Amino acid sequence: MVTTAARPDAAQLAGAVPDPELPMLTLAELGVLAGVEQAGSAVTVWLTPTYSGCPAVAEMAADVELRLRRAGYTEVAVRLRLDPPWSTDAITPAGKAKLAAAGIAPPGPARPGLLQLGPTRLVVHCPQCGSAATEELSRFGSTACKSLWRCRDCREPFERMKEI
Amino acid sequence: MTDDHVYLTLAEGDHEAEARWAYGTGFADPLLGVDTAPAPDVDGADLSLYCQLLGDDALVLAQRLIEWTTHAPELEEEVALANLALDLLGQARLLLTRAGQVDGTGRTEDDFAYWRAEHEFRNVRLVEAENGDFAFSIARLLVFATARGALYRRLAEAAPDAVVRAVAARGVKELAYHQEYAAAWLLRLGDGTAYSRERMQAGLDAVWPLVDELFTAHEVELRLGLDPAGLREPVEAELARAIERATLAVPTARPLARIGGRAGREGVHGEALGRLLAELQVVAREHPGATW
Structure with missing residues (x-):
């Protein structure tokens, strides 16, 4: 037993x-x-x-x-289990903090409904230096869930997890 | 089909707990353990065929998108297009697996992808057309992502099958990124130089005759109460907004003719699909059952 x-x-x-x-x-x-x-x-x-x-x-x-x-x-x-679908909102606060500590900018709240059919304006803080002077290089990165960014202050490239 | 085939094989190896193995050592059932009983009032053959319509669209467009790898204008675009292809391939795997479950044949996703002939594929001709230039591919992607996003939003609520509803609910989010990607390029090229504008307009004009088929119902769509005709107006309006924002003109080209009243949904395709399938299927057919 x-x-x-x-x-x-x-x-x-x-x-x-x-x-x-x-x-x-x-x-x-x-x-x-x-x-x-x-x-x-x-x-x-x-x-x-x-x-x-x-x-x-x-x-x-x-x-x-x-x-x-x-x-x-x-x-x-x-x-x-496919339903309900996964969302980045399911990442715990501790998980988001760990992403940032690993140099990956964590996602913001998932955007409801349709995305905008035009340039989007996101303020993303550099996970290295915290600067908001960052720019997106590509919407898609090494995995489907991440995008490629660069910091204009500390010059470091970094990845960012996209909201979904 | 056992629930745990690939996991047991992997888990019983002698690697340490932290060991990693390469992707592709085995492909899992994409519906592993999901409750797969179809609703009792839905005809299994109809539901299977419907899953094939949507699954084939996703599979064939995924194949076209990965053809851009090593050919895209910039490395970042190759990565992006490959990522979009991966989303569509994931949707195709789920839908084709579902197709084989509900029609009683037990066919797998691989049976559908590798062992059907050209006339058995049910994709619209929009997705099989050769890639053309980058502008054509972007115009096609914009049309497909906009239309499929609208369809998935509807299916997430109204599909007569829980698995299709779940695939659609997840797909809505993925297609939104695809649409956004295509719309950003449409804007950049359309509202760019005179030359990029001309090329982007030509891409839209070339894609336009293929749009109609997305909204022309196959009989199985009618039987399941999922006539896509109702999506035409909102989708075309959404496309027109993106096109006008990119300072381009909404094309007026007439739909590509049907052949004896039939088109992609009925298995009537252009020769482009034959070449695509030859490449997609050659390894599986030369080495049946091969593993690596």
């Missing part, structure tokens, strides 16, 4: 898995951990992928499963 006390909390374990593409954030901080159900040594974890084409989902799921199995969970199921 195995008691639940012998195993660390499944939600904490799953939530503490680092994101494959933003390893400074945990899945809980990124807001992709959509639910955990635990019954004895069995656990089901729901993840909400960030973008439709996010290639990291398989990796996230494998990481979650590996951690839970190593902690003594014998039946582990990872499932996807």
